[in-house]
Amino acid sequence: MDEPLLSIRDLCVDYVSEAGCVRAVDHVTLDVSRAEIVGVAGESGSGKSTLAQALLRILPPPAIISGGEARFEGRDILTLSETELRELRWRRISMVFQSAMDSLNPVISIGEQIVDTLVAHGAATRQEARSRAAELLEMVGIPAPRVDAYAHQLSGGMRQRVGIALALALEPALVILDEPTTALDVIVEREILQQIRGLQEKLGFAVLFITHDLARMLQFSDRVAVFYAAQLVELAPAAELRRAPRHPYTEGLLRAFPSVQSDADEPESIPGAPPSLLSPPAACRFHPRCDRVQAICRERQPDLIQLGPRRAAACHLAE
Amino acid sequence: MRFVLRRLGFYLVAAWAALTLNFFLPRLMPGDPASALFARFAGRVSPEALQALRETFGLTDASIFSQYVTYLRHVLTGEFGISVAYFPTPVSTVIGTGLFWTIFLAGSAVLVSFTLGTLLGILAAWRRRGWVDTWLPSTFVFLGAFPYFWLAMVALYVFGFLLGWFPLGHAYGDDLAPGFNLTFLTDVARHAALPIATVVIATLGGWLLTMRNTMIGVLGSDYVNLARAKGLTPSRVVLRYAARNALLPSVTGFGMALGYVLGGSLLTEIVFSYPGQGYLLVQAVRNQDYPLMQGIFLVITLAVLGANWLVDLVYVWLDPRTREAS
Numbered sequence: 001m002d003e004p005l006l007s008i009r010d011l012c013v014d015y016v017s018e019a020g021c022v023r024a025v026d027h028v029t030l031d032v033s034r035a036e037i038v039g040v041a042g043e044s045g046s047g048k049s050t051l052a053q054a055l056l057r058i059l060p061p062p063a064i065i066s067g068g069e070a071r072f073e074g075r076d077i078l079t080l081s082e083t084e085l086r087e088l089r090w091r092r093i094s095m096v097f098q099s100a101m102d103s104l105n106p107v108i109s110i111g112e113q114i115v116d117t118l119v120a121h122g123a124a125t126r127q128e129a130r131s132r133a134a135e136l137l138e139m140v141g142i143p144a145p146r147v148d149a150y151a152h153q154l155s156g157g158m159r160q161r162v163g164i165a166l167a168l169a170l171e172p173a174l175v176i177l178d179e180p181t182t183a184l185d186v187i188v189e190r191e192i193l194q195q196i197r198g199l200q201e202k203l204g205f206a207v208l209f210i211t212h213d214l215a216r217m218l219q220f221s222d223r224v225a226v227f228y229a230a231q232l233v234e235l236a237p238a239a240e241l242r243r244a245p246r247h248p249y250t251e252g253l254l255r256a257f258p259s260v261q262s263d264a265d266e267p268e269s270i271p272g273a274p275p276s277l278l279s280p281p282a283a284c285r286f287h288p289r290c291d292r293v294q295a296i297c298r299e300r301q302p303d304l305i306q307l308g309p310r311r312a313a314a315c316h317l318a319e
Numbered sequence: 320m321r322f323v324l325r326r327l328g329f330y331l332v333a334a335w336a337a338l339t340l341n342f343f344l345p346r347l348m349p350g351d352p353a354s355a356l357f358a359r360f361a362g363r364v365s366p367e368a369l370q371a372l373r374e375t376f377g378l379t380d381a382s383i384f385s386q387y388v389t390y391l392r393h394v395l396t397g398e399f400g401i402s403v404a405y406f407p408t409p410v411s412t413v414i415g416t417g418l419f420w421t422i423f424l425a426g427s428a429v430l431v432s433f434t435l436g437t438l439l440g441i442l443a444a445w446r447r448r449g450w451v452d453t454w455l456p457s458t459f460v461f462l463g464a465f466p467y468f469w470l471a472m473v474a475l476y477v478f479g480f481l482l483g484w485f486p487l488g489h490a491y492g493d494d495l496a497p498g499f500n501l502t503f504l505t506d507v508a509r510h511a512a513l514p515i516a517t518v519v520i521a522t523l524g525g526w527l528l529t530m531r532n533t534m535i536g537v538l539g540s541d542y543v544n545l546a547r548a549k550g551l552t553p554s555r556v557v558l559r560y561a562a563r564n565a566l567l568p569s570v571t572g573f574g575m576a577l578g579y580v581l582g583g584s585l586l587t588e589i590v591f592s593y594p595g596q597g598y599l600l601v602q603a604v605r606n607q608d609y610p611l612m613q614g615i616f617l618v619i620t621l622a623v624l625g626a627n628w629l630v631d632l633v634y635v636w637l638d639p640r641t642r643e644a645s
Contacts, residue, residue, distance in 0.1 A: 056548045060539065089550035102541040105560055107567075107638055116559070117549045150639045166549075
């Protein structure tokens with residue numbers, strides 16, 4: 001098999017605060033192949049968005065990447081210089097931000113914001129860039145004349161479409177979607193995801209899709225990575241994960257979503273609350289909430305065990 | 320464009336209200352201001368000046384409505400009567416020269432202070448905890464905390480009197496005839512340097528801190544992070560995406576500071592005996608020169624309104640969100 005497009009090895013990200021050091025991403029290892037859609041699921045605060053920002057090296061100041069490697073097209077992103085990073089950003093890896101409301105500059109027209117990107121990367125002159133911006137907007141279903149519109153003149157769904165058009169402007173190899181539809185209603189959410197899927201099939205970029213909505217993710221992704229308390233706990237192709245989860249946390253997550261197909265069970269929530277990362281539970285971090293906890297779970301932290309060519313889980317019971 | 324005209328309309332109404340107030344206030348005072356004034360000036364001022372005073376106030380025997388119309392016509396034609404203090408110069412001429420020096424002095428002081436403070440604020444926020452950020456805000460806030468007149472007098476004493484680097488007062492040397500030549504302009508600049516510098520030192524801290532604090536907030540926003548992620552150069556991210564947005568609250572402050580330019584430069588002009596609006600106002604009060612006072616008040620009101628209108632226009636140009644808002 002070829003080398004994967006993105007290969008993350010033992011990545012660690014720490015938030016340094018007065019209360020102590022919080023590890024928001026703890027030894028995460030994950031591959032993304034070309035044109036693959038990898039979903040990253042987990043509760044709030046499980047480190048998903050931090051992972052995304054670490055990949056573009058745009059983490060806000062108190063956060064530092066404290067270890068590991070993230071090889072992208074053969075180069076380690078974490079060791080790139082500021083100039084190399086600028087070339088990588090958007091041209092090779094782009095991102096759709098979580099909040100469509102706040103990620104567009106309110107005082108510059110949406111067209112200008114796309115033009116800025118194209119011009120900064122030398123992809124076009126200002127004149128060319130303008131018509132290219134209009135094309136990009138049309139591609140995501142926004143009429144070309146709206147190129148001069150400002151963010152406040154657009155609906156939430158349209159703003160997120162602008163975010164997508166912007167992310168695809170330079171035809172990157174990897175697009176990170178950081179909870180792209182959290183602020184939107186279900187109908188708009190589905191439209192947008194379908195649109196991304198369609199564009200992905202056409203343009204062939206890989207996607208790292210971050211969300212807390214596991215059901216949505218299972219429909220949308222090829223492979224799913226489940227995060228719990230800053231760690232990767234299970235990795236599996238979407239269909240297999242749905243059919244036979246190997247980590248009790250994944251099982252709990254699946255049970256927590258109502259199923260449209262079967263009218264059998266009421267959704268069930270996982271007891272307890274996600275642990276504080278300031279003082280995570282010893283050994284297996286999920287053991288205080290696990291319904292099948294064993295003695296070993298309290299003693300030793302489970303490793304991420306390879307369970308098949310494309311499957312892995314970090315649970316003593318999966319061995 | 321419609322917005323601009325609507326704002327203009329609003330300011331015209333405000334101006335009319337100010338003019339009307341200026342007309343009615345003397346008439347609302349208890350007693351009869353005219354008799355009191357006439358009694359005080361009797362014998363000391365020529366009949367022409369008294370007549371000017373009467374006309375400025377519109378204190379004729381005509382009905383109040385026709386007085387009001389006369390007053391408005393006088394204002395619109397710049398007819399404020401004859402100055403008592405500078406008799407027999409017309410008030411409009413007196414104000415004209417004063418206004419010129421005030422706009423020049425306080426205008427350039429506020430402009431320099433705003434520009435410099437804002438740029439330093441951007442720099443402080445950009446290089447957070449750097450040299451600029453550590454030292455400049457506290458230094459300038461410290462300097463700004465001194466009473467302004469004290470700061471100005473110390474500066475005048477040290478740099479004007481002891482060291483003799485700058486002249487002690489006035490807008491230009493007594494031995495020079497005003498004219499558009501290099502000698503005169505350098506002299507004007509030399510005279511203005513100290514007053515401008517003291518105003519800048521006293522007010523820079525405010526601009527710096529406002530800009531720095533807004534910038535820090537904006538730098539943490541999603542759209543700035545996105546701009547960074549887009550691979551734009553740091554200077555472009557900071558200037559076009561962060562500073563452009565962080566500037567908005569400062570522009571509002573700038574509009575208000577322009578009011579200070581025309582009304583509040585009093586202390587500067589007194590300390591440096593600068594022949595501007597504030598200095599004239601003091602002269603007017605000292606000499607009970609009511610026509611001049613009334614004229615100055617009017618000019619200040621109108622100028623503040625005009626300045627605010629201009630700032631409104633700049634704001635609309637800077638922030639598209641205000642275009643549809645009203």
